[in-house]
Amino acid sequence: MNEIPKQEVIRFPASRIIDVAKALSGDVRIRILEALGDQPMSVGQLAEALGVAQPTVSINVQMLEQAELVSSTLGANREKICSVNCRQILLDLPTRPGDGLHRIETIEMPIGLYADCSVQPTCGMAAADGSLIGSADDPRAFFMPERIEAQLLWFSNDGWVEYLFANPLPPGAELAELRISAELCSEAPSFRMNWLSDITLSINGHSIGTWTSPADYGDRKGKLTPERWRSGSEYGQLIEWHISSSGSFIGGKRSTDTTLAQLGLSFNEPIAVRFAVLPDAINCNGMNLFGSSFGDHPQSIKLSFVRQAQDEE
Structure with missing residues (x-):
C-alpha cells in the first residue's frame, strides 16, 4: 500500500x-x-x-x-x-458575524414544499416514479399532504407557487448577492416545442425578472425523467436569477432594477420566493417546475446566499 x-x-x-x-x-x-x-x-x-x-x-x-x-x-x-x-x-474561531459560514450558503427546496399556490387546469403533480399525486387537472391535489413528494408540478395559463426560505446569515453579516435557480418550462396539453410563456420570479413581493420559456419540452426523454412518465413534458431549462446591489439579472443579463437593499431581508423573517405566470403576461402559457429526480438537472429550487468577500468589506 x-x-x-x-x-x-x-x-x-x-x-x-x-x-x-x-x-x-x-x-x-x-x-x-x-x-x-x-x-x-x-x-x-x-x-x-x-x-x-x-x-x-x-x-x-x-x-x-x-x-x-x-x-x-x-x-x-x-x-x-x-x-x-x-x-x-x-x-480558527470566528471573530465576526458570518465567519463560521461558507462564503456561499445554499438551501435546496423540494418543489412540493411550497407555502401557498394558485393554479388552474391543466395542472397536476408527479412523484419520483412518474405516478400522479392525486388526480390530474384537480387543483385540490396541490393541497394534499402527498404534495411534498412532488418531483414535477405544472399549471396552465396564469398561476403561481410560493416558497418560504430561512435566512441563514446572522445579523451583521454582509450579503453580496442572492442567487435562485430552478429547472422550468412552459405548459401545454401534452407538449409543444413552440409555446412561449413568461415566467416571473419575485422575492418578498419585488419582481426580480421575467424569463420567457420558448417551449414545453417533450421532444425527447428527460435525462432524469422516469420511464413510467408518458404525459408530455419531459425536461426544462435551468434558469438562474441573481440580485446584487446593482440590480437583478437573469443568466447574467439585467432584468430589473430591484436591488438587495429593496428586498427587506431580515434574519428573523422568511424569504418569500414566488414563481408566477402573471394574468397580464404577453405569453400567459403556464409553467412546469422540475425537481431533482425529473427533467435534465439533478436539483430542486436552489437559493444561494453569497457573503461579501473579506477583502471587499
Missing part, C-alpha cells in the same frame, strides 16, 4: 468549523480515525476491525473525506485504501 504522507497539523478556517465538527461528532468516525492512526487500511479491513457493516464504514469514511480529515486511494485490487491526513488540527 502506498501511504499518503501525513501533515503534522492542518489549519481550518472558521468557515470549516461546522464541517469538521460534524465529521468528529460520530462514534464510528472517531473509531475509524483510531484504526487509521498507524497505517492505512481498506474499507473492508476497517469493517472487520471495527465490527461494523462495510456500507456503514463507507458512509462514515465519506464524511471524513469531505472534512479533509481522511484521504483515499485505490489499492492493487481496486479496493479503497484510507489514510488519515494529519496528526493534529487547528481551528
